[in-house]
Amino acid sequence: MSLTDKAIARIRELIRSGELPPGAKLPPEQQLAAELGLSRNLMREAVKALVVARVLEIRRGDGTYVTSLEPHLLLDGVGAAVEMLRGPTLLQLTEVRRLFEPVATGLAATRIDAAQLAEVRGHLTAMRAARADAESLTEHDAAFHRAVLAATGNPTLVSLLDGISSRTLRARVWRGLVDADAAALTVAEHETIYAALAAGDAALAEAAALVHVSGTERWLRDHLGAD
Helix, strand or coil: CCHHHHHHHHHHHHHHHCCCCCCCECCCHHHHHHHHCCCHHHHHHHHHHHHHCCCEEEECCCEEEECCCCHHHHCHHHHHHHCCCCCCHHHHHHHHHHHHHHHHHHHHHHHCCHHHHHHHHHHHHHHHHCCCCHHHHHHHHHHHHHHHHHCCCCHHHHHHHHHHHHHHHHHHHHHHHHCCCHHHHHHHHHHHHHHHHHHCCHHHHHHHHHHHHHHHHHHHHHHHHHC
């Protein structure tokens, strides 16, 4: 570990131990550096890195605070990291999505309320209207899935899968541009998912989502293999 990494680990340990809980203000730089046995330069570098990681936030004129440490903050970097991946890693991401998203969709079927179901239905209606526009269709596709995941009531799951899907979203755009039958098939698959959610049928919702995600994965595997 570099000295900066060690400094980061020291501050993280204070947060993990509860000495610096979410929302807590860090002691003045000089005081904290002395308490941890670090130089002020190392302390600054560690704080900068933890600010980028959304663990700390600097409030100008006030000081440095521990963030809420909510999943949407800490996992926000997943999407950014995913966007940097290339080649076969796209298939790896669709495999991860296939493992998690169908189960999450089944869970949503047991928890979704009327307002959440109406939101999902609204995105499905928008998808039907956007069949001729691949880019618009995939935007509503992504919104549909975010609404379904939100119905699980599990923010960690939502943040994780949303980060993974940011990369596969472009694959769905690509599919819409290349495959003339993709739009009709995509809408039909989402209608099946919605019907299962509306019926509160967890097994059917999970199965419908698995068919949908597996289709995207199979299409990608065939096309990447051809390339």
